[in-house]
Amino acid sequence: MRGFGEIAERLRRSTVQVGASDPRRCSGSGVVWNSDGLILTNAHVARASEMQIELWDGRRLEARVIDRDPRRDLASLRIAAPGLEAVTPGDSGALRAGELVIAVGNPLGFAGAVSTGVIHSIGPLPGMARQRWIRADVQLAPGNSGGPLANAQGQVIGINTAIVNGLGVAVPSNAVTAFLRQGARPSLGVTLRPVSVGLEILGVEPDGAAAAASLRQGDILLGSFDDLSDALDSGRDVLPLQFFRGNRNKVREAFVRLPAKVKAAA
Amino acid sequence: MANELAALSNELAAAVEQAGRSVVAVHARPRFSSSGVFWREGVIVTAQHTIRREEEITVTLPDGANAPATLAGSDPGTDVAVLKVESAGPAAAARACAPPAPGNLALTIGRSEDSGVNATMGIVSAVSGSWRTWRGGRLDHYIRLDLTLYPGSSGGVVVSTAGEVIGIATSALSRIAGVAIPATTIDRVADEILARGRVSRGYLGVGLQPVELPDHHKGLIVLSLAPDGPAAKAGVLIGDILVSLGGSAVDDTDDIQGVLELHPVGQRVEAVVLRGGVSRDIAIVVGERPRGN
Numbered sequence: 309m310r311g312f313g314e315i316a317e318r319l320r321r322s323t324v325q326v327g328a329s330d331p332r333r334c335s336g337s338g339v340v341w342n343s344d345g346l347i348l349t350n351a352h353v354a355r356a357s358e359m360q361i362e363l364w365d366g367r368r369l370e371a372r373v374i375d376r377d378p379r380r381d382l383a384s385l386r387i388a389a390p391g392l393e394a395v396t397p398g399d400s401g402a403l404r405a406g407e408l409v410i411a412v413g414n415p416l417g418f419a420g421a422v423s424t425g426v427i428h429s430i431g432p433l434p435g436m437a438r439q440r441w442i443r444a445d446v447q448l449a450p451g452n453s454g455g456p457l458a459n460a461q462g463q464v465i466g467i468n469t470a471i472v473n474g475l476g477v478a479v480p481s482n483a484v485t486a487f488l489r490q491g492a493r494p495s496l497g498v499t500l501r502p503v504s505v506g507l508e509i510l511g512v513e514p515d516g517a518a519a520a521a522s523l524r525q526g527d528i529l530l531g532s533f534d535d536l537s538d539a540l541d542s543g544r545d546v547l548p549l550q551f552f553r554g555n556r557n558k559v560r561e562a563f564v565r566l567p568a569k570v571k572a573a574a
Numbered sequence: 575m576a577n578e579l580a581a582l583s584n585e586l587a588a589a590v591e592q593a594g595r596s597v598v599a600v601h602a603r604p605r606f607s608s609s610g611v612f613w614r615e616g617v618i619v620t621a622q623h624t625i626r627r628e629e630e631i632t633v634t635l636p637d638g639a640n641a642p643a644t645l646a647g648s649d650p651g652t653d654v655a656v657l658k659v660e661s662a663g664p665a666a667a668a669r670a671c672a673p674p675a676p677g678n679l680a681l682t683i684g685r686s687e688d689s690g691v692n693a694t695m696g697i698v699s700a701v702s703g704s705w706r707t708w709r710g711g712r713l714d715h716y717i718r719l720d721l722t723l724y725p726g727s728s729g730g731v732v733v734s735t736a737g738e739v740i741g742i743a744t745s746a747l748s749r750i751a752g753v754a755i756p757a758t759t760i761d762r763v764a765d766e767i768l769a770r771g772r773v774s775r776g777y778l779g780v781g782l783q784p785v786e787l788p789d790h791h792k793g794l795i796v797l798s799l800a801p802d803g804p805a806a807k808a809g810v811l812i813g814d815i816l817v818s819l820g821g822s823a824v825d826d827t828d829d830i831q832g833v834l835e836l837h838p839v840g841q842r843v844e845a846v847v848l849r850g851g852v853s854r855d856i857a858i859v860v861g862e863r864p865r866g867n
């Protein structure tokens with residue numbers, strides 16, 4: 309069917325490779341969101357403050373990370389290159405299960421690979437707070453992260469993010485729009501894993517809010533992802549957090565000061 | 575330009591929406607729910623292998639509400655289980671009037687409590703006539719699916735792009751692919767389960783092994799006999815060679831299953847055995863296979 313070929317070709321021109329400054333470490337894909345140099349990718353792809361971008365025509369450019377939202381797994385980057393071919397965002401709120409979708413990305417370092425399938429479902433993922441995700445019956449590989457997921461009109465309706473039980477998981481395009489409009493939501497700056505009594509801290513970002521409150525790797529926060537997510541979105545500057553450290557009979561408390569919200573400096 | 579593609583996309587989404595109105599999530603095992611389909615008023619069918627408990631089964635209905643369900647019965651042979659619920663459910667969806675052809679697009683539609691209806695798409699990769707499963711049941715058609723069945727897809731409805739029901743999906747009947755249990759098979763099994771609570775399978779109570787006979791014929795030698803089983807009661811002895819059952823020659827154990835399907839439990843079936851080189855006619859009353867066997 310010629311439709312897929314045309315859509316794939318247009319998406320390829322708006323899909324970039326996003327890597328760390330060390331060119332041997334290829335980490336993922338990104339989407340040209342507007343023609344004056346705004347690139348969207350996953351927060352887990354853009355880990356540093358400066359990244360390397362390779363455009364579809366082979367040009368390599370330095371990118372500055374403008375904003376990161378680790379909870380929504382989104383990051384925005386800016387490159388100094390005018391006149392880029394940007395994608396057309398679609399309305400992810402209107403998606404229906406069964407619609408055809410097409411993913412473009414750089415899986416396993418292979419640039420511009422295309423895979424197609426259908427929307428599997430749209431909704432929350434168990435244990436990952438209440439936000440909505442798109443699940444797609446498309447074959448993805450690690451380098452697809454940050455790349456576009458488009459509908460049959462070629463509009464980008466999601467950013468490919470993860471593979472869960474074989475299904476592609478994407479951030480809905482409406483969440484991207486909200487992220488660009490409102491900036492990143494506050495986060496603790498930790499990696500968490502659910503355990504029987506709460507959430508175990510697997511890692512602490514050196515400059516994050518949790519590190520400043522002396523939370524450490526191995527501490528177990530009491531409560532669920534949903535509770536934590538609600539607390540972070542409550543608008544308070546300081547959050548009291550209860551946790552265990554080693555001894556599970558003693559509940560400790562930390563006061564985490566969330567960073568003041570910085571509006572995305574376009 | 576891409577209008578053809580957009581039209582197909584809309585057709586697929588419409589098929590999912592329509593068929594999804596009769597698809598439920600079934601909670602009868604740990605971790606992953608499975609899917610099920612309203613087959614008749616108040617009757618849901620699902621894949622038997624996803625039912626891991628007989629009590630406290632619940633279903634998530636198309637409107638999102640949870641409701642208790644009772645297990646009316648199940649047939650491991652065809653991997654069909656039948657549940658009953660208070661809710662009547664929607665009117666039955668249109669059936670495909672003929673089995674699909676290889677290469678036809680097919681959708682499997684399931685449901686989960688968290689994110690509602692879900693869909694996967696692929697093609698029908700092979701279709702054949704009547705097929706015996708490794709579990710011993712018989713499907714009216716073998717319909718192999720070239721699509722991904724994710725955890726929770728089993729028991730979901732398999733439809734054409736026009737939304738016509740082909741059957742329900744199961745990952746348990748083939749090691750290499752998903753299979754659609756045909757709608758006609760589900761009708762037959764559901765009828766029997768609703769009438770009798772189970773699917774009874776004919777039973778002779780013999781252990782058989784194919785053997786070559788001197789005149790290039792084949793037969794099945796009796797290696798074991800269930801004590802007081804139907805064959806033992808009729809006078810069959812160990813060492814007899816079964817050459818015909820119900821009037822048709824038998825040279826494989828599959829032939830026996832085929833004959834038994836035509837002879838309900840309690841009916842007499844004529845057997846011909848060779849004993850000491852002499853042919854004898856023996857009438858065996860078909861028994862019911864003991865449960866869990």
